[in-house]
Amino acid sequence: MTRIVLLSSVACVMSLGLAAHAEELPTRKAGLWESTVTGSTLPAPQVIKQCIDDKTDSLAQSAAMGGGNCKQTRLEKTSAGYEIDAACQMGQMSSTAKSVISGDFSSRITAKISSSVVMAQGQPPVTSTTTVEARYVGPCAAGQKPGDIIMPDGKVVRTPGTTK
Structure with a gap:
């Protein structure tokens, strides 16, 4: 369950630029981003790094939204940043999320x-609160390719649709 929540949190961060309405979020600056994820269902903070460029950020956003299984129901620019409501359905699993996002998207x-x-239908919902603090670290490290996601255990995951 912790891994599902962590991946859901990562997906929310990765989907920051996705917009189905007239309002759109800014795209992240290309390079290496480090995200610290804390949450009510995580035993300890998790640190994830991602090497991005414009193309892989766009691919990551699309993949993070469940490949068509998720829909954004609201995106609103506020005085503090942005608010997003989303809903997903993947097989028997369903989820809803509300995100409040702030920052300059370049640092x-x-x-x-x-x-x-x-x-699964008939089971009680698992609710959680998660905070993701993402910061631009600099250019991607030697050997990293845009689309590389470095998980807390050091495993590198490729963003779907990217090549080495």
Whole structure:
């Protein structure tokens, strides 16, 4: 369950630029981003790094939204940043999330996410609150390719649609 919540939190951060309405979020600055994820269902803070460029940021946003299984129901620019409501359905699992996002998108981003996940029909929802503090670290490190996501255990995950 912790891994599902962590991946959901990562997906929310990665989907920051996705917009189905007239309002759009800024895209992240190309390079290496480090995200510290804390949340009510995580045993300890998790640190994830991602090497991005414009293309892989766009691909990551699309993949993070569940490949068509998720829809953004509201995106609103506020005086403090942005608010997003989203809903996903993947097989028997469904989720809803509200994200409040702030930052300049070139050096830092903060996302506060409240979510509810139902693993199967008839089961009670698992609610969680997650905060993601993302910061631009600099250019991607030698050997890193745009699309590389470095998980807390050091494992590198490729963004779908990218090549080495």
